Amino acid sequence: xxxxxxxxxLPRAAPIEAYGNGGFRFDEMSHRGSLLCLPDSMWAWPxxxxxxxxxxxxxxxxxxxxxxxxxxxxxxxxxxxxxxxLREALRRLHVGIDAxxxxxxxxxxxxxxxxxxxxxxxxxxxx
Numbered sequence: 001x002x003x004x005x006x007x008x009x010l011p012r013a014a015p016i017e018a019y020g021n022g023g024f025r026f027d028e029m030s031h032r033g034s035l036l037c038l039p040d041s042m043w044a045w046p047x048x049x050x051x052x053x054x055x056x057x058x059x060x061x062x063x064x065x066x067x068x069x070x071x072x073x074x075x076x077x078x079x080x081x082x083x084x085x086l087r088e089a090l091r092r093l094h095v096g097i098d099a100x101x102x103x104x105x106x107x108x109x110x111x112x113x114x115x116x117x118x119x120x121x122x123x124x125x126x127x
Contacts, residue, residue: 008041015110019102022125036060037109037121039067047124050080050099055089061120065093070112072098074105074123102126 014027016037023032026042036045038060047057053073055062061071071090073082082099090097100108102123112119 008043009035010042012041013037013039013113014042015113016106016121016123019106019123020126022127024123024125032125034125035121035123037123038064039118039120040064045122047122048076050075050078050124053080053082053122054086058086058090058122061090061095061122062093064120065090065095067118068095068120069118070096070098070120072100072105072109072112072119072121074102074109074121075099076102076124076126 009029009031010027016024016026018025023030024035031044034045034047036043043060047053061068079101080099082097087097098108105121105123109119109121
């Protein structure tokens with residue numbers, strides 16, 4: 001099954017309640033693997049390392065750019081700087097990008113979501 005063929009885990013955004021052991025808990029659900037959180041849905045995300053993050057991996061973000069102001073990227077346990085071409089492609093769509101380890105990314109996402117900001121998060125699962 002490709003990422004384009006699956007259904008969202010949740011047809012709305014929700015705060016992340018817990019993470020670790022290779023997955024996430026949100027809205028009384030658990031998910032194993034990485035997670036893509038959009039303003040209107042939450043999806044399984046097949047990315048396992050920051051090196052896999054590109055336009056294709058973020059295709060849903062590009063498609064929903066008109067309702068996203070900020071993309072938070074949780075890079076697992078690694079420090080990663082988004083390539084300039086990816087940063088510029090999102091900037092042209094008026095989407096800011098901020099990459100950090102997954103723990104801080106979840107905390108930032110939850111705060112911004114609680115403030116009802118137009119935020120998305122691409123979160124790599126951590127062991």
